[in-house]
Amino acid sequence: MIRAIREPLPGGGLVLAVPEGVPPVPALRFERSTDREWVLRQDELPLIQARSEGDGCCRDLRLHRLPGHRSPLPPLSAATLRSGPNWPHQYARWLTETGHGPLHPGRWRLTERTAFAPGIWSCDLIRDWPDATLELLCGGGWHGVLPLRPLPEPDAPRVKAYRKHAREGTLAPVLLWWVSFLDGWVLLDGHDRAAAALSEGLQPPCVELVRVPDDAAWRATAAEVTEAHEQRVARLAAHPAGPHTARQRQAIDRGYADVLSTLPYDADTTPLFARARE
Numbered sequence: 001m002i003r004a005i006r007e008p009l010p011g012g013g014l015v016l017a018v019p020e021g022v023p024p025v026p027a028l029r030f031e032r033s034t035d036r037e038w039v040l041r042q043d044e045l046p047l048i049q050a051r052s053e054g055d056g057c058c059r060d061l062r063l064h065r066l067p068g069h070r071s072p073l074p075p076l077s078a079a080t081l082r083s084g085p086n087w088p089h090q091y092a093r094w095l096t097e098t099g100h101g102p103l104h105p106g107r108w109r110l111t112e113r114t115a116f117a118p119g120i121w122s123c124d125l126i127r128d129w130p131d132a133t134l135e136l137l138c139g140g141g142w143h144g145v146l147p148l149r150p151l152p153e154p155d156a157p158r159v160k161a162y163r164k165h166a167r168e169g170t171l172a173p174v175l176l177w178w179v180s181f182l183d184g185w186v187l188l189d190g191h192d193r194a195a196a197a198l199s200e201g202l203q204p205p206c207v208e209l210v211r212v213p214d215d216a217a218w219r220a221t222a223a224e225v226t227e228a229h230e231q232r233v234a235r236l237a238a239h240p241a242g243p244h245t246a247r248q249r250q251a252i253d254r255g256y257a258d259v260l261s262t263l264p265y266d267a268d269t270t271p272l273f274a275r276a277r278e
Helices: 078-083 087-097 157-168 191-199 215-237 245-265
Strands: 005-008 014-018 028-032 037-042 045-053 058-065 106-113 131-137 145-147 174-179 184-189 206-212 272-274
Touching (some): 014 087, 078 157, 087 206, 184 191
Parallel strands (some): 028 272, 145 184, 174 206
Antiparallel strands (some): 005 014, 014 106, 028 037, 045 058, 058 131, 174 184
């Protein structure tokens, strides 16, 4: 069990601070094979084998997925679904108890996510199995959802049971892991629940797991932002005051405050670990 410190967030959700005493390489991790290849591995089992093809802004990422993914969350009973717990906090507890998840030392944000760009749960949801190709574009990335096992059919028994919960609004959220170099999400838990919601014409409810900067990193960025803000204020003060000076100063201060408020919780880089020597 991981003894992480919980930091509640004002709008709901929390940040988990995983201490350095935790093993640095988690059970579920991305490993670099070559400059163009990586593997998603759970313990010693490969789940995804990937190879990048092409150069420059237009590249294809060829994926081959394998069976065997073990969810980091336990099975959910109907009673748990209907009780409607605080799902980010519940998932955080389960993630610290599991031996199959991606947590390693650092800070992790868990929040409910309801808004997505158009197409995330339709054309950018990877339904092909086991092979798929992602188009990675400069400035836009891929920005979709990648399941770790095939999505079941709408009439599968578990999906049919979950469809009733989807209609009633008691469906537990799926767990999405934001992966920076994919510019998209890996579906860690809730394949049946996702299929149920989609079968009902609904977007699946989601809890998002995101690695965020540690304290030293975001505070260093905050110092740079503060210096730039002070320079902008000094340049404004160097000019004679006009009818719009006060409004301009308010806009500068508001922008500065908005940036600082998000820095501790912005997405950080997803690491690619080195393969341990056998």
